[in-house]
Amino acid sequence: MTPNPNGCRFYASPDRSEYRWLHPLEQPLNHPDWIDCTDMDDEQFEAFVTGA
Incomplete structure (x- = not known):
């Protein structure tokens, strides 16, 4: 994710x-x-959201 x-x-x-x-x-x-989730890549963000 990038800053808006x-x-x-x-x-x-x-x-x-x-x-x-x-x-x-x-x-x-x-x-x-x-x-702050901005610098997470897609894989990191998905793991963060799902708690995996």
Whole structure:
């Protein structure tokens, strides 16, 4: 996954029930425990989502 054009990164909630693009300045303030998935390749992301 690559960063979207406005600089946001793709994050997952700790329980992996929600995923969303967040601006890097917003994430530490509003979602400090969310996990950055932006740099995961497809295989890593699938394993992360499915818990495999």
